[in-house]
Amino acid sequence: xxxxxxxxxxxxxxxxxxxxxxxxxxxxxxxxxxxxxxxxxxxxxxxxxxxxxxxxxxxxxxxxxxxxxxxxxxxxxxxxxxxxxxxxxxxxxxxxxxxxxxxxxxxxxxxxxxxxxxxxxxxxxxxxxxxxxxxxxxxxxxxxxxxxxxxxxxxxx
Amino acid sequence: xxxxxxxxxxxxxxxxxxxxxxxxxxxxxxxxxxxxxxxxxxxxxxxxxxxxxxxxxxxxxxxxxxxxxxxxxxxxxxxxxxxxxxxxxxxxxxxxxxxxxxxxxxxxxxxxxxxxxxxxxxxxxxxxxxxxxxxxxxxxxxxxxxxxxxxxxxxxx
DNA sequence: GTTGAAAAGTGCTGCGA
DNA sequence: TCGCAGCACTTTTCAAC
Numbered sequence: 001x002x003x004x005x006x007x008x009x010x011x012x013x014x015x016x017x018x019x020x021x022x023x024x025x026x027x028x029x030x031x032x033x034x035x036x037x038x039x040x041x042x043x044x045x046x047x048x049x050x051x052x053x054x055x056x057x058x059x060x061x062x063x064x065x066x067x068x069x070x071x072x073x074x075x076x077x078x079x080x081x082x083x084x085x086x087x088x089x090x091x092x093x094x095x096x097x098x099x100x101x102x103x104x105x106x107x108x109x110x111x112x113x114x115x116x117x118x119x120x121x122x123x124x125x126x127x128x129x130x131x132x133x134x135x136x137x138x139x140x141x142x143x144x145x146x147x148x149x150x151x152x153x154x155x156x157x
Numbered sequence: 158x159x160x161x162x163x164x165x166x167x168x169x170x171x172x173x174x175x176x177x178x179x180x181x182x183x184x185x186x187x188x189x190x191x192x193x194x195x196x197x198x199x200x201x202x203x204x205x206x207x208x209x210x211x212x213x214x215x216x217x218x219x220x221x222x223x224x225x226x227x228x229x230x231x232x233x234x235x236x237x238x239x240x241x242x243x244x245x246x247x248x249x250x251x252x253x254x255x256x257x258x259x260x261x262x263x264x265x266x267x268x269x270x271x272x273x274x275x276x277x278x279x280x281x282x283x284x285x286x287x288x289x290x291x292x293x294x295x296x297x298x299x300x301x302x303x304x305x306x307x308x309x310x311x312x313x314x
Numbered sequence: 315g316t317t318g319a320a321a322a323g324t325g326c327t328g329c330g331a
Numbered sequence: 332t333c334g335c336a337g338c339a340c341t342t343t344t345c346a347a348c
Binding site for chain 1: 332
C-alpha cells in the first residue's frame with residue numbers, strides 16, 4: 001500500500017474561496033462559509049482537512065495592534081555579514097533576539113534583512129547597540145525606521 | 158452619561174497570558190485556555206470582549222504557506238520618491254497593486270519601503286517594470302530578493 | 315470581577331446518494 | 332466525492348458570589 005500522499009493534491013476554486021474567507025477572519029464559522037458558498041458544512045470540513053494535510057494552512061494567528069500593546073517602533077535592518085561567516089550561525093544568534101520578528105537571506109546590497117519591533121526608540125537603540133552588534137559575524141548594519149505602516153495585508157489568491 | 162469608554166482600560170497579566178496563547182493559535186478553545194490559566198471560561202470571554210473593544214485585538218488571520226499556494230518570490234523594495242510628491246498619493250496608487258503586502262514610510266536611504274510577494278521571477282519582473290514604475294512620483298527603486306525566510310514570528314508580549 | 319452551569323450554536327463523524 | 336443528520340464540544344449568557 002502506498003502512503004496516503006496518493007490522495008487528491010489539487011486545489012480548486014472552492015478551496016480558494018474558503019481560504020479567502022478564513023484569511024480575513026480565521027474564526028469565521030464553517031456553517032457561515034458554507035452558506036456563502038452554497039455547499040454543506042461537511043464539505044468545508046473535508047476541504048479544510050485536505051488543505052491542512054497539504055500544508056498550505058500553517059495555522060492561525062490573532063492579530064494584535066503592536067502600538068496599543070506598547071510596541072511603537074518598527075524598524076528594518078540591512079545587515080552586512082563578514083566574509084566567511086556561516087549564514088546559519090548568524091540566524092541562530094538573531095533568532096534569540098525576541099525583537100527580530102522577520103529575517104531574510106537576500107540578494108542585493110545586504111547579506112540579510114531583518115524586521116524589528118521595539119517598545120520605543122530607547123528600546124530600539126538598546127537592541128541595535130547591545131544585542132545585534134553582539135552577534136558574531138555582523139560587520140555593519142543600516143537602519144530604516146518606519147514612521148508609518150501604510151499597507152499591511154495578505155496575498156490575494 | 159459619559160461614553161462607555163469610561164470602563165476599565167488596563168491590561169493585566171491575565172490578559173497578556175490569554176493573548177500569548179491565542180497569538181500562536183487563534184482557534185484554541187476558550188475552555189482550554191481557561192484550564193491552562195485556572196480561571197473559568199466566562200472570564201476568558203469577558204477579557205476577550207474587553208480587549209476587542211480596546212482595539213488591541215484587530216482580528217485573526219489564517220496563515221497560509223505562500224510557496225505552497227504558488228507564491229514563491231518575496232522581495233523588498235526601497236522606493237525613492239520625487240521631491241514634491243505627496244506621499245499619500247503614492248500610497249493610494251501602490252495599494253492598488255495586490256502584490257504589495259506591506260508598505261512603510263521610512264527614514265533613511267529610501268522614502269518608502271515595500272514588501273512584495275509574487276508567483277515567480279517573471280511575475281516579479283512584471284510587477285516591478287509595469288506596475289510599480291507606472292506609479293507617478295516614483296523616481297527609482299532598489300530591489301532585494303529574499304532567498305530564504307529564516308525567521309517569521311510575532312512580537313513577544 | 316469571577317464563577318459555574320444552562321442554552322444556543324458550531325464542529326465532527328458515519329451513512330447514504 | 333459530496334451532502335445530510337446526530338452527537339460532542341464550544342461559545343455565550345446570566346444569576347449568584
